[in-house]
Amino acid sequence: xxxxxxxxxxxxxxxxxxxxxxxxxxxxxxxxxxxxxxxxxxxxxxxxxxxxxxxxxxxxxxxxxxxxxxxxxxxxxxxxxxxxxxxxxxxxxxxxxxxxxxxxxxxxxxxxxxxxxxxxxxxxxxxxxxxxxxxxxxxxxxxxxxxxxxxxxxxxxxxxxxxxxxxxxxxxxxxxxxxxxxxxxxxxxxxxxxxxxxxxxxxxxxxxxxxxxxxxxxxxxxxxxxxxxxxxxxxxxxxxxxxxxxxxxxxxxxxxxxxxxxxxxxxxxxxxxxxxxxxxxxxxxxxxxxxxxxxxxxxxxxxxxxxxxxxxxxxxxxxxxxxxxxxxxxxxxxxxxxxxxxxxxxxxxxxxxxxxxxxxxxxxx
Numbered sequence: 013x014x015x016x017x018x019x020x021x022x023x024x025x026x027x028x029x030x031x032x033x034x035x036x037x038x039x040x041x042x043x044x045x046x047x048x049x050x051x052x053x054x055x056x057x058x059x060x061x062x063x064x065x066x067x068x069x070x071x072x073x074x075x076x077x078x079x080x081x082x083x084x085x086x087x088x089x090x091x092x093x094x095x096x097x098x099x100x101x102x103x104x105x106x107x108x109x110x111x112x113x114x115x116x117x118x119x120x121x122x123x124x125x126x127x128x129x130x131x132x133x134x135x136x137x138x139x140x141x142x143x144x145x146x147x148x149x150x151x152x153x154x155x156x157x158x159x160x161x162x163x164x165x166x167x168x169x170x171x172x173x174x175x176x177x178x179x180x181x182x183x184x185x186x187x188x189x190x191x192x193x194x195x196x197x198x199x200x201x202x203x204x205x206x207x208x209x210x211x212x213x214x215x216x217x218x219x220x221x222x223x224x225x226x227x228x229x230x231x232x233x234x235x236x237x238x239x240x241x242x243x244x245x246x247x248x249x250x251x252x253x254x255x256x257x258x259x260x261x262x263x264x265x266x267x268x269x270x271x272x273x274x275x276x277x278x279x280x281x282x283x284x285x286x287x288x289x290x291x292x293x294x295x296x297x298x299x300x301x302x303x304x305x306x307x308x309x310x311x312x313x314x315x316x317x318x319x320x321x322x323x324x325x326x327x328x329x330x331x332x333x334x335x336x337x338x339x340x341x342x343x344x345x346x347x348x349x350x351x352x353x354x355x356x357x358x359x360x361x362x363x364x365x366x367x368x369x370x371x372x373x374x375x376x377x
Contacts, residue, residue, distance in 0.1 A: 107312025151272030202370025233326030
């Protein structure tokens with residue numbers, strides 16, 4: 013055995029068979045290669061390792077590859093026409109996000125929903141339509157069975173990996189107002205649906221976009237919204253469900269074997285984004301807002317976004333609507349309400365014949 017071990021470091025002894033000598037050299041070479049590969053992997057797998065070929069933000073939270081820009085903030089809510097022209101229909105119709113600080117602060121929900129005890133007292137028996145598994149969204153967690161009332165949810169959510177994504181229960185809709193920027197102009201003619209998000213904090217969404225305009229109001233807690241301009245659409249969504257895609261985009265509608273539903277960034281971990289496997293993100297710029305209780309943010313359709321809730325009780329409400337194809341000035345001149353109505357005052361369920369805009373359907377069709 014002493015001859016076999018030393019043969020690696022000096023000319024082979026003639027008393028050793030040739031195949032043993034070759035085997036020893038091959039074993040040593042394999043060991044060296046494995047060590048090299050392990051070192052390379054360790055470098056890529058440790059964000060703190062300084063290496064020129066490891067991108068900034070690799071295996072760090074979503075967005076860490078560059079600094080984000082805060083979106084525009086307003087301490088007021090614009091009039092409907094200004095809202096349409098400056099935010100909804102700007103940038104060749106692609107719109108731009110804006111946050112209205114304190115816009116929801118006087119809604120009844122901010123006081124009526126202030127604690128779980130108040131919710132239980134006033135709305136405990138209200139029916140809820142959706143409670144999902146996985147605070148860290150995968151779109152494959154599914155719904156929690158048997159969770160039919162708000163009381164059942166509130167008794168379980170603080171000790172479970174669940175959160176509510178439900179239509180606003182019928183008895184709670186009057187607690188949520190539309191923002192004044194929607195009181196006329198046609199917005200309320202094309203309402204799609206509303207959603208109540210309620211959790212114990214720490215939830216994280218996948219990167220996705222919506223097909224409708226969205227106003228999202230924070231009732232309790234805090235969430236960070238990261239936004240990515242729709243001009244990246246062709247890059248992000250090319251070759252869906254394929255290793256050729258450089259962003260991790262999947263589309264369950266195109267391949268039923270893909271877990272989840274719809275199109276979204278389903279292959280990345282938003283806590284540890286692999287920028288070597290998905291290098292497209294390195295060149296993407298992004299913007300953000302930290303939404304506090306009482307704030308509302310406008311999100312135009314097809315703007316990609318990812319949402320993370322801070323620790324602690326978290327409630328927000330959003331309403332989806334299809335942006336009017338044309339601003340209806342006449343509705344602001346006659347019979348326009350002085351204040352916007354509540355969610356309970358309006359009809360829901362509008363779907364456009366095609367595209368993403370609201371317009372009156374021809375009579376009889």
